[in-house]
Each structure stands twice: as structure tokens, then as C-alpha cells.
Amino acid sequence: MYVIGQLILLLILILVLVPAVYASYTAAPFIPTKKRDxxxxxxxxxxxxxxxxxxxxAGSGRVMLAIAQKQPEIExxxxxIHPLLWLIITIRILFNGLGNRVKVKLGSFYQQNLKEAEVIYCFLMPKTMEKLSKKFIRECKRGTRIISRVFPIPGWQARQISTAKNEPSVYLYIIK
Ligand SMILES: C[S@@+](CC[C@H](N)C(=O)[O-])C[C@H]1O[C@@H](n2cnc3c(N)ncnc32)[C@H](O)[C@@H]1O
Incomplete structure (x- = not known):
């Protein structure tokens, strides 16, 4: 019994804590965007x-799923990077019958090519936005809209900033 308990603990550690710590270290911890944003x-x-x-x-998939439901004409x-969060999103996509239009990949966005996207959404950390800014310049096509909640891209001029009372700002950038 004791060994099984220890094995379960170890499994939880591997599946939940290790990827969470790694994600926080490389880019950002999991904090979901507020529904009202x-x-x-x-x-x-x-x-x-x-x-x-x-x-x-993509966290728990809150933003991508809400957008897929509200905007049926887009992909x-x-x-x-977190396997458990990826699994949650995968299940939510299937349960909502959105599999034909919504995809989620397990992996690091540093390895993801951004050239296909017209709109990119980030809710990350300042140092991550700085790292990503070079990737945006290298890979994004002209006209790509980059939206960042809370944290601006250091050194970039936002095209538009959405503000709301007692809510964080959301920044829009357009690749020239
Ligand atoms: C602040 S949360 C935002 C979650 C979601 N975008 C939202 O707004 O509700 C940041 C997310 O990025 C994930 N993450 C951190 N580093 C990553 C990386 N290198 N590649 C992919 N995802 C990463 C974390 O696991 C976490 O779910």
C-alpha cells in the first residue's frame, strides 16, 4: 500500500509539478485569462x-475555445507545454464538437513556426515577450496581429491598447 502511495505521488509530481515548474521557468506559470477580457x-x-x-x-483552452465558439468562420x-493542460484542452475540443476547426499541440511555442497565423494571442511574462519579439520579427508575415494581455512587447509601439476600469490592458501590435 505504502509503495503504491509513493508511486502515485511520484506520478503526480512528474505529470503536474515538473511541467508546471518548467513552464514557469521558461515562459510563464498557468494563470487563465479572465472570461470578461x-x-x-x-x-x-x-x-x-x-x-x-x-x-x-493555451492554458486550459479558455480563450481559444471561446473564440472558436464566437467566431465560427476562423481556424x-x-x-x-503542460501535458495535463494539453489533455484538458483536447478533451474540451472533443466535447464541444470543435475538432474540425480547433487544434492544440503539446510542445513549446519556441519550437512553433508562426508564419501561418493571422492573429497570435499571448498572456505570458515580460521577459518571454521580449524573447518572442525576435521570433515574431523572424517568422510572422506582414499584417499579423499580435495581442498581448497585461504585458506589452518591450520596445514596440502598440497599434492599439484596450483598457477597462480595474482590468488589465490588452495590447495590439501589427507586423509591418
Ligand atoms: C499565464 S498562462 C496563460 C494561459 C492561457 N493563454 C490563458 O490566457 O488563459 C501561460 C501558459 O503558458 C504555458 N507555457 C509556458 N511556457 C510554455 C512554452 N514554452 N510553450 C508552450 N506553453 C507554455 C503555461 O503552461 C501556461 O499554461
Whole structure:
């Protein structure tokens, strides 16, 4: 019994804690975007038919799934490094019958090529936005809209900033 208990603990450690610590160390810990911010994100994105929305560090899938439901004319994709969160998103996609239009990948966004996306959403950390800014310049096509909740991209001029009372700012950048 004792050994089984220890094995379960070890499994929880491997599946939950280790990836969470790794994610926090490399980019950002899991903190979900507030539901009430999603409409502001949609407003900034100005989606067009067949746009690809890509969420870097998709968390529990809250944003990507809400956007897929509210914007039936676009494709939605996310990438998440934490296996448990990835599994949760995968199950949510299936349960919501969105499998034909919504995809989530298990892995690091540093390894993801960004060239296909028309809209990229991030809720990460300042140092991560700085690291990603070089990747955005290298890989994003002209006109790509990059939206960042709370943290601006250091040194970049935002095209638009969405503000709301007692809520964090959401920044829009457009690749030239
Ligand atoms: C602050 S949370 C935001 C979650 C979600 N985007 C939201 O707004 O609700 C950051 C997420 O990024 C994930 N993450 C951290 N580093 C990552 C990496 N290198 N590649 C992919 N995901 C990563 C974390 O596991 C976490 O779920």
C-alpha cells in the first residue's frame, strides 16, 4: 500500500509539478485569462474569414475555445507545454464538437513556426515577450496581429491598447 502511495505521488509530481515548474521557468506559470477580457481580445483581433488564431501557451483552452465558439468562420490553434493542460484542452475540443476547426499541440511555442497565423494571442511574462519579439520579427508575415494581455512587447509601439476600469490592458501590435 505504502509503495503504491509513493508511486502515485511520484506520478503526480512528474505529470503536474515538473511541467508546471518548467513552464514557469521558461515562459510563464498557468494563470487563465479572465472570461470578461475575451470580448476585448476579439474586438482587437478584427477577425476575417479563414483567419488562423494561434494561442501561445493555451492554458486550459479558455480563450481559444471561446473564440472558436464566437467566431465560427476562423481556424483556431493553440500550443501548450503542460501535458495535463494539453489533455484538458483536447478533451474540451472533443466535447464541444470543435475538432474540425480547433487544434492544440503539446510542445513549446519556441519550437512553433508562426508564419501561418493571422492573429497570435499571448498572456505570458515580460521577459518571454521580449524573447518572442525576435521570433515574431523572424517568422510572422506582414499584417499579423499580435495581442498581448497585461504585458506589452518591450520596445514596440502598440497599434492599439484596450483598457477597462480595474482590468488589465490588452495590447495590439501589427507586423509591418
Ligand atoms: C499565464 S498562462 C496563460 C494561459 C492561457 N493563454 C490563458 O490566457 O488563459 C501561460 C501558459 O503558458 C504555458 N507555457 C509556458 N511556457 C510554455 C512554452 N514554452 N510553450 C508552450 N506553453 C507554455 C503555461 O503552461 C501556461 O499554461
Amino acid at each position: 475575451i470580448d476585448r481580445i476579439i474586438k482587437l483581433a478584427r477577425f476575417k474569414k479563414d483567419d488562423l488564431f494561434l494561442e501561445l501557451g 483556431v490553434s493553440g500550443i501548450e
